[in-house]
Amino acid sequence: MTLPQGLAPELQPEHQALLRSSGAEVADWDTALGQFGHLSALLLEASATTNLTALRNERDIVIKHFIDSLTCLRGGYLQGQLRVLDIGTGAGFPALPLAIAQPDLQITALDATRKKVDFVARAAGYLGLSQVTALAARAEDLGRAAEHREAYDRVVTRAVAALPVLAELALPFLAPGGLLLAQKADLSPEELDAGLRAAQEVGGEGVTVDRFHLPAGDARSLVIIRKVAPTPERYPRRAGMPAKQPLFWRAT
């Protein structure tokens, strides 16, 4: 693993302690802390010249990117050799922290923006995460491709769209019995209700909503939806439609 010259390889000790105290299920903390240090350095380097992430210091990156992403591990739904798709991964969240924490996961990180996907591929290369594949495409298009439809055990997604939109984008990718883990910052009862109705329309059913707080105090919800029936062929609708006319919900 070779990093660009001048990148600090380690997280500050207090940030290492913060990560460890998150209680996340991490397979090998020593290796993981080294990788998180490198990832933080790569993000800070990239954010100096691009708008890849709004976070500009290590503490914010550790709490709002790393610890937040690792909350997907709550409940033990992401353990073992599972095929995982991250829809709208951006700069690699939650995909990269999950790959660092649980190296057995086979993770596909998907985003519509090529520049972001290139960063994820480069970061995964630096960190030696050969189990991560970065793909540039829209979820609506990939969800219709035979090699991706019903091809995943888990779909994770953070800060991408309202729950009804996520249900339509994610459920086509899941194999029967597979789970959508949707990380939400704000989740009103109305959005949850519409999301569960949308999930039912595309072959899913609600399992649980885990509500908790990050170390900095921000409220989060992890919504779990199970694939219980095949998704009708007409879903997902063509690119842009799920967000423009969300099922049982209003466009935002």
Ligand SMILES: C[S@@+](CC[C@H](N)C(=O)[O-])C[C@H]1O[C@@H](n2cnc3c(N)ncnc32)[C@H](O)[C@@H]1O
């Ligand atoms: C606000 S960012 C969140 C990025 C990352 N998940 C995070 O939490 O830092 C939303 C991302 O979703 C991507 N996105 C939105 N709709 C998408 C779609 N239909 N297919 C693929 N990517 C999509 C955008 O390109 C953007 O990078």
